[in-house]
Amino acid sequence: MAEGAHAEEAAGAGRGLALLLAVTAAFAAVIGARASLLAGEASGNWQQAVRQEVKAAAAAVEDIRFVYGDEAAQAFRVLEATVRAEEYRAAAEQATGATRDILLAEASAQDHVRGALLASAEVAQDARYERPDGTYDLGLRLRDLRNRFPDLVALRPDDPQAAGDRVARHAINATAVTIPLGLTFVFGALAQGFPGRRRPFLAAGVATLAAGAVAAAVVELIA
Amino acid sequence: MAADLDVEAISEVSGETGFARWLALLIGAAAILAAVLATLQVDAGKQEERALHMASRLSVRVFEGTAGGSPRFSFQVNGMQRALTLAISATAAQIAVLERPEVADAIQARAEADARAAERLLDMAVSMGSAPTASSGLDEATRLLVGSSPVDWSGVAAEQGRQVDIADRFAERGNRALFGLSLVALGGVLTGLAAVLGRGTPGMTAAGAASLAHGAAALLAIAAVLA
Numbered sequence: 290m291a292e293g294a295h296a297e298e299a300a301g302a303g304r305g306l307a308l309l310l311a312v313t314a315a316f317a318a319v320i321g322a323r324a325s326l327l328a329g330e331a332s333g334n335w336q337q338a339v340r341q342e343v344k345a346a347a348a349a350v351e352d353i354r355f356v357y358g359d360e361a362a363q364a365f366r367v368l369e370a371t372v373r374a375e376e377y378r379a380a381a382e383q384a385t386g387a388t389r390d391i392l393l394a395e396a397s398a399q400d401h402v403r404g405a406l407l408a409s410a411e412v413a414q415d416a417r418y419e420r421p422d423g424t425y426d427l428g429l430r431l432r433d434l435r436n437r438f439p440d441l442v443a444l445r446p447d448d449p450q451a452a453g454d455r456v457a458r459h460a461i462n463a464t465a466v467t468i469p470l471g472l473t474f475v476f477g478a479l480a481q482g483f484p485g486r487r488r489p490f491l492a493a494g495v496a497t498l499a500a501g502a503v504a505a506a507v508v509e510l511i512a
Numbered sequence: 513m514a515a516d517l518d519v520e521a522i523s524e525v526s527g528e529t530g531f532a533r534w535l536a537l538l539i540g541a542a543a544i545l546a547a548v549l550a551t552l553q554v555d556a557g558k559q560e561e562r563a564l565h566m567a568s569r570l571s572v573r574v575f576e577g578t579a580g581g582s583p584r585f586s587f588q589v590n591g592m593q594r595a596l597t598l599a600i601s602a603t604a605a606q607i608a609v610l611e612r613p614e615v616a617d618a619i620q621a622r623a624e625a626d627a628r629a630a631e632r633l634l635d636m637a638v639s640m641g642s643a644p645t646a647s648s649g650l651d652e653a654t655r656l657l658v659g660s661s662p663v664d665w666s667g668v669a670a671e672q673g674r675q676v677d678i679a680d681r682f683a684e685r686g687n688r689a690l691f692g693l694s695l696v697a698l699g700g701v702l703t704g705l706a707a708v709l710g711r712g713t714p715g716m717t718a719a720g721a722a723s724l725a726h727g728a729a730a731l732l733a734i735a736a737v738l739a
Contacts, residue, residue: 324554331558335565342569346576349654357583357658361640365591369598372632376625388618395622424636427584428644428655435654442651446569453565457558464554471547475540482536 306480306487309494313473316498320466320505327460334453341446348441356431360412364425367406367413372423374399459512466508469501531711534719538703541726542696545733549692552736556686563679570672577665580657588641595637599630685739692732699725 377396381389412418418425435442476494480487602623609619643659644650650658702722709715 321550328554328558332561335562339565339568339572342572345653346572346580349657350576350579353580353654353658354583357587357641361587362590365587365594365637365640368636369594369629369633372636373598373626373629376629376632377622379628380621380625384617384621388621391618392621392625395625420639422636422639424640426648427640428648428650428658431644431654431658432648432650435651442654450565450569454562457562461551461555461558464551467547468544468551471544474543478536478540478543482533 305491306477306494309491309498310474310477313470313477313494313498313501316501316505317467317470320463320470320501324460324463327456327463331453331457331460334449334456338446338448338450338453341444341449345441345444345446348438348444349435352431352434356412356427356434360410360430361425361427363406363410364412364427367403367410368424370399370403370406374403455512459508462508462512463505466501466505469497469504472497473501531715531719534723535703535707538699538706538719538722538726541730542700542703545696545726545729546693549689549696549729549733549736552733553686553689553693556682556689556736560679560682560686563675563682567672567675567679570668570675574665574669574672576657577660577668578662580654581660581662581664584641584643584658585661588637591637591641592634595630595633598626598633602626602630681739685736688732688736688739692729692736695725695729695732699723699729 374396377392377399381392381396384392407413412425412427412430418427418430420426473494476490476497480490480494483490605619605623605626609616609623612619644655646652646655648655699722702718702725706715706718706722709718
């Protein structure tokens with residue numbers, strides 16, 4: 290009778306052990322799949338941050354180059370002609386005879402230069418860009434140019450970067466949940482290898498499995 | 513004659529239980545080592561990847577900073593050069609006209625006008641080429657970019673190099689963890705082989721080799737953490 294009860298108990302413990310290890314394996318597989326998906330999502334976010342960085346930089350650099358490299362240079366040439374014409378006229382007022390005529394002719398020539406350049410100087414044509422000191426507000430011009438494409442101005446590569454960091458932490462934490470599950474396997478193996486202490490090892494295995502489940506829940510909640 | 517046979521005791525005497533326990537410990541060690549090494553590998557992999565992405569972003573920023581700050585500076589310098597060229601021409605004309613007294617009045621008056629114009633243009637070049645202020649309404653990122661000089665980006669360049677170093681360090685950690693995982697897999701196969709071969713010399717040899725593989729994997733896990 291005692292032998293039968295012993296065999297019955299051993300068979301029950303064996304089934305319990307098999308169930309514990311099967312549940313742990315399935316749980317570990319789910320955790321692994323979840324961590325893998327999260328890791329992929331983190332990579333996607335980081336790549337998005339790089340894409341946005343390149344896009345934002347290219348747009349900003351091109352706008353700056355256009356304003357300061359092309360438009361500002363042309364506007365300054367218009368200014369030069371304007372200032373020279375003004376100074377020649379001012380000098381002509383103090384002069385007489387041929388000197389006066391030459392200075393007025395020079396002023397007229399600069400007026401023509403200004404007129405010719407003005408047609409291709411958008412900044413100099415628009416009164417909104419004029420400043421009290423006679424120069425042009427290139428910052429305002431750059432703002433107008435940039436705001437033609439507000440989506441590019443609104444790009445914030447740090448946002449997908451932060452999202453990637455958050456998801457990566459989630460993936461790493463999820464993977465770490467497999468450590469208590471690994472302990473469950475350790476106790477399962479010990480339960481099999483030390484039949485005399487099967488029950489305590491099984492209990493420890495169940496406890497580490499439960500700890501893994503709690504850890505997984507915590508990881509999901511704090512993500 | 514009924515007798516209670518203690519199978520475990522018989523196995524113990526035959527040495528089979530000891531061998532089975534050894535194999536059980538090897539399986540348990542493989543499970544925990546695999547979990548720890550996988551966590552280390554994922555952590556190292558993500559940290560390396562993040563650092564490489566940051567290095568890429570910072571490379572773009574260094575380029576953006578140097579390419580975005582220089583047009584304003586170049587414009588300012590070119591404008592000042594134009595103004596100075598006009599001033600130099602005025603001075604040169606005033607010198608040259610000393611030998612031509614018949615046109616001295618006109619050339620002198622023109623040169624003086626040019627000198628005054630050059631002075632005004634110099635101020636205008638400085639004014640237009642100054643970094644835009646917040647009152648321009650320009651977004652802060654572009655404003656900082658336009659107002660920057662290459663020196664301002666040296667810190668970013670240094671940080672870019674640091675990120676590459678971080679990536680290298682985590683790559684080394686990841687490699688060690690991956691090597692450890694390979695050894696765990698090898699140890700697992702050898703453990704299975706030992707179980708099939710049983711408690712003979714070949715089985716004991718396989719179990720011994722599995723133990724060595726797991727031991728090496730544990731050392732690699734420690735080495736990975738220290739990397």
